[in-house]
Amino acid sequence: MKVLKFGGTSVGTIESLRNVKRIVESLDSPAVVVVSALGGLTDRLIATAKESAEGKDTRIDAMECCAKRHHDIIHELVSHDKQGEVLEKVDAMLTELGNLYLGVSLINELPERTLDRIVSYGERMSSVIVAAIVSGACHKDSLEFVKTERWMGRNIADRKATEKLIQRNFPLPLEQHCVIGGFISRDNNDGTITNLGRGGSDYTAALVAAALDAEMLEIWTDVDGFMTSDPRIIKDAKVIPDMSFVESMELCSFGAKVIYPPTIYPVFHKNIPIKILNTHRPEVPGTLITDNATRLPDEVRGVSYVRDTATVTIHGKVVKDIEEVNTRTYNAMARNGISVMLATGDEDAMEFTISVKAADARKALETVRNEFAPEIGAGDVLSVYLTEHLAIIAVVKEGIRRMQGLGARLTSTLNRNGITVNGLSEGTSDSTLALVVNDDKAEQALKLVHDSVIPA
Numbered sequence: 001m002k003v004l005k006f007g008g009t010s011v012g013t014i015e016s017l018r019n020v021k022r023i024v025e026s027l028d029s030p031a032v033v034v035v036s037a038l039g040g041l042t043d044r045l046i047a048t049a050k051e052s053a054e055g056k057d058t059r060i061d062a063m064e065c066c067a068k069r070h071h072d073i074i075h076e077l078v079s080h081d082k083q084g085e086v087l088e089k090v091d092a093m094l095t096e097l098g099n100l101y102l103g104v105s106l107i108n109e110l111p112e113r114t115l116d117r118i119v120s121y122g123e124r125m126s127s128v129i130v131a132a133i134v135s136g137a138c139h140k141d142s143l144e145f146v147k148t149e150r151w152m153g154r155n156i157a158d159r160k161a162t163e164k165l166i167q168r169n170f171p172l173p174l175e176q177h178c179v180i181g182g183f184i185s186r187d188n189n190d191g192t193i194t195n196l197g198r199g200g201s202d203y204t205a206a207l208v209a210a211a212l213d214a215e216m217l218e219i220w221t222d223v224d225g226f227m228t229s230d231p232r233i234i235k236d237a238k239v240i241p242d243m244s245f246v247e248s249m250e251l252c253s254f255g256a257k258v259i260y261p262p263t264i265y266p267v268f269h270k271n272i273p274i275k276i277l278n279t280h281r282p283e284v285p286g287t288l289i290t291d292n293a294t295r296l297p298d299e300v301r302g303v304s305y306v307r308d309t310a311t312v313t314i315h316g317k318v319v320k321d322i323e324e325v326n327t328r329t330y331n332a333m334a335r336n337g338i339s340v341m342l343a344t345g346d347e348d349a350m351e352f353t354i355s356v357k358a359a360d361a362r363k364a365l366e367t368v369r370n371e372f373a374p375e376i377g378a379g380d381v382l383s384v385y386l387t388e389h390l391a392i393i394a395v396v397k398e399g400i401r402r403m404q405g406l407g408a409r410l411t412s413t414l415n416r417n418g419i420t421v422n423g424l425s426e427g428t429s430d431s432t433l434a435l436v437v438n439d440d441k442a443e444q445a446l447k448l449v450h451d452s453v454i455p456a
């Protein structure tokens with residue numbers, strides 16, 4: 001049994017939905033099909049909600065446009081005998097959505113839970129429509145089985161509860177294709193509508209694949225596969241035919257948008273292969289992600305980048321025990337819900353530096369200062385400081401440490417082109433070499449690094 005996930009661009013137009021129908025209907029056996037909202041709709045739902053809260057009068061036009069997109073698809077692709085029923089369901093949701101916008105515009109406020117409710121309509125509508133387009137498919141409501149819990153002021157998947165509920169809702173073997181909405185969920189304690197974060201439909205698909213021990217997770221999108229870098233920036237990026245789970249995890253956590261980062265872990269854990277495929281060109285082989293990818297002796301798998309990052313540096317004698325500083329810093333960050341993207345240390349220079357997202361920078365600085373307050377008092381920490389407006393370029397391949405001299409070579413390439421390398425991390429995982437550069441040089445640095453490590 002396979003799980004197939006179709007992203008917004010795959011369900012954005014009548015033409016691409018025809019491909020989705022063809023792809024699913026040509027499968028040999030029943031599958032679970034996870035769909036995103038129509039392409040661009042989630043952005044639009046959020047924008048209109050914010051505008052309504054600001055008292056701007058855009059909701060009527062936005063609702064008209066949203067209704068038209070869904071109605072056009074229904075009229076064009078849903079068989080006549082089912083159109084009435086589907087229109088009724090979608091129109092009921094559109095009415096609820098319109099009422100929510102009205103409420104937001106009246107109170108001039110947009111509480112988080114109201115926004116979460118508003119964005120959920122994207123996937124709730126698209127999944128009902130796709131289920132009616134694919135012959136012999138049924139629809140199931142993800143809100144019934146994808147559950148979240150609160151953690152550090154955020155909603156995160158409640159993996160245990162979700163796994164049990166998925167197993168209960170999808171008795172195996174499946175008798176027909178089941179279409180569900182990605183991204184959306186409910187809080188397991190109070191039942192409010194939540195979601196798994198932007199791009200989270202991939203994660204829904206992974207949770208379903210893992211819970212049902214699927215033979216494969218297929219992510220259908222708008223590019224020919226996982227590429228050696230972001231094709232929007234690197235015009236000659238190439239499709240990577242195969243890669244390991246670890247490599248894909250590293251590339252995604254350093255910004256490769258093609259898969260939402262938490263997606264890989266649940267399927268990796270169950271050793272379920274992932275394929276990245278193009279809905280617009282289903283004949284292209286795409287990328288296969290497994291735990292036994294081809295070994296690349298001296299070739300990098302891919303390069304990704306994250307913008308808008310910052311570093312927090314601890315300077316002082318305490319760094320002489322780098323292991324201890326590392327452990328204390330990681331633990332303090334974890335307790336405060338801040339994820340550390342990189343850590344680098346230089347015992348001789350007595351400096352230890354972590355990279356975090358810009359949004360976490362102030363909190364990270366404060367956390368480090370609190371953690372090392374005793375050492376600051378005793379003079380063993382001379383300063384703790386923040387450096388902002390940075391980007392990380394991540395060069396990925398399992399066993400990257402064996403490519404000796406790579407860090408020095410890339411640093412000198414960047415320096416020759418007028419780009420300062422503020423930090424270099426070669427050690428933490430044996431799959432990623434990371435370079436920290438100024439954010440305004442991010443794209444230029446990405447191109448230079450990609451050109452240097454990916455053969456033409």
Ligand code: ADP
Nearest residue numbers: 007008009221222225226227229230256257258
């Ligand atoms: P979907 O709507 O299918 O979820 P996304 O927009 O979330 O699609 O992800 C696909 C996009 O990710 C591609 O169109 C591409 O521009 C971008 N992308 C960034 N990095 C990579 C990469 N390394 N390989 C492939 N695509 C990438």
Ligand code: ASP
Nearest residue numbers: 036042183198199200201
């Ligand atoms: N529709 C949601 C988003 O745009 C989830 C997804 O597409 O994966 O973020």
Ligand code: MG
Nearest residue numbers: 007199257258
């Ligand atoms: Mg996506």
